[in-house]
Amino acid sequence: MESTALPSFDSTIQFIKLPATTRPDTVLIAEPIIAEIISSQPDFPLPMEDPGEPTYEIRQTKDMGLGMFAVRALKPGELVLSERPALIFPTETASSSAIVAKQEIEAAFEVALDEMPTENRVAYRKLAKGVDVPHAGDLLRIATANNFHLPEKLPGGPTERWKLGDYRAVYLDISRINHSCLPNTIAEFDFASFSFVVHVARKISPGEEITIAYIGLLAAPKAERNRQLSFCMPACKCVACTNPAPSSDFAREAVASLRAWGIIRYLADNLDTPAKAFADMHQCLENIKDEGLQSITTYPLMLDICARIAAMVGDTELADKYRREAGMFYDMRPRCNWPRDFTEWIFGWGPRVSERCKWASSHFDEFQVLHDEWMAKEFGEAELGSITSSVT
Numbered sequence: 001m002e003s004t005a006l007p008s009f010d011s012t013i014q015f016i017k018l019p020a021t022t023r024p025d026t027v028l029i030a031e032p033i034i035a036e037i038i039s040s041q042p043d044f045p046l047p048m049e050d051p052g053e054p055t056y057e058i059r060q061t062k063d064m065g066l067g068m069f070a071v072r073a074l075k076p077g078e079l080v081l082s083e084r085p086a087l088i089f090p091t092e093t094a095s096s097s098a099i100v101a102k103q104e105i106e107a108a109f110e111v112a113l114d115e116m117p118t119e120n121r122v123a124y125r126k127l128a129k130g131v132d133v134p135h136a137g138d139l140l141r142i143a144t145a146n147n148f149h150l151p152e153k154l155p156g157g158p159t160e161r162w163k164l165g166d167y168r169a170v171y172l173d174i175s176r177i178n179h180s181c182l183p184n185t186i187a188e189f190d191f192a193s194f195s196f197v198v199h200v201a202r203k204i205s206p207g208e209e210i211t212i213a214y215i216g217l218l219a220a221p222k223a224e225r226n227r228q229l230s231f232c233m234p235a236c237k238c239v240a241c242t243n244p245a246p247s248s249d250f251a252r253e254a255v256a257s258l259r260a261w262g263i264i265r266y267l268a269d270n271l272d273t274p275a276k277a278f279a280d281m282h283q284c285l286e287n288i289k290d291e292g293l294q295s296i297t298t299y300p301l302m303l304d305i306c307a308r309i310a311a312m313v314g315d316t317e318l319a320d321k322y323r324r325e326a327g328m329f330y331d332m333r334p335r336c337n338w339p340r341d342f343t344e345w346i347f348g349w350g351p352r353v354s355e356r357c358k359w360a361s362s363h364f365d366e367f368q369v370l371h372d373e374w375m376a377k378e379f380g381e382a383e384l385g386s387i388t389s390s391v392t
């Protein structure tokens, strides 16, 4: 891996190149600390996963420019693609903006483009204006906190060092995936292979468009989602926005209200009658499927909870079925551990599970501390904290 200091910005930004064989190299414009972290990774980057048979093509959509389409039937859990970014650069809002001026980023970006194959430059420049770029923001911050072996000696003060801020990435193909409020895939950045990985969340037919989520999907009503999407489109053209089921907003609000604290309160009140609790949780799963929201993290959470309650009522066959499906969804998000931690925390108490929920439901502040720890792990804050304190 090459790391080249830019002559004109050598104290603030650096280039790192991750060589590729069949595609353009990844060019990363980053602060020296990132360059240092990356260069210190043993065997970095690991090879990317490969779906084997081709899964997609890029072509025109009816009304959203280019898009990605399945070239064959794809099953839940299948890999659609892994792709390294062609270019990563800090945004203006990156914490690095304190030391890296907007003009410097822009100038460095132009230098990076000069390094690229001519035919890609126009597209990158357009994509990088900030509109046509998928949600790669924060990926470095998350990934460095979670997956990196850190250099032993960090230059400068520890706290600011780890606020690595917001980066944008441009991909040759992934940047062509359009948004849907009921996307059929789950997309995650995998730092070890330095690639964005897209898996199938529900059955995809040949010729169907492959979509991802640019925003959190439980926001409702649809006007709120469209407000959040306005950074890159005037109005979302997905079916949940153009032709929603009458219950769409209600279903999303209901699922959102069940997350974490809502689930605890529900279980505290209902686990003493597990057959009823199972029926309600099963209905919630059906609502998620009806709304096409299998890509949200609440889906494996509910599958896991259904598996645990099925086991409580002695239905081992059903419990296995739900556990397998939850496992498949958990595997698609290896970095997102909170639904597993959360479910294990509740049900790990065996026969005293109901008591556990009642305790949590009446000790909001204490439960909130645990909850924040689980969530923080997902976003890397927990590791961030321990890294910070170990170097202070």
Ligand SMILES: C[S@@+](CC[C@H](N)C(=O)[O-])C[C@H]1O[C@@H](n2cnc3c(N)ncnc32)[C@H](O)[C@@H]1O
Pocket (backbone or CB within 6 Å): 064, 065, 066, 067, 131, 132, 133, 134, 175, 176, 177, 178, 179, 180, 232, 233, 235, 236, 237, 238
């Ligand atoms: C990351 S790009 C996706 C690829 C893009 N269609 C292209 O031709 O390069 C994001 C842009 O695609 C369009 N787009 C993506 N999802 C959309 C949606 N659900 N509704 C309307 N436009 C969408 C918007 O123009 C948005 O700024």
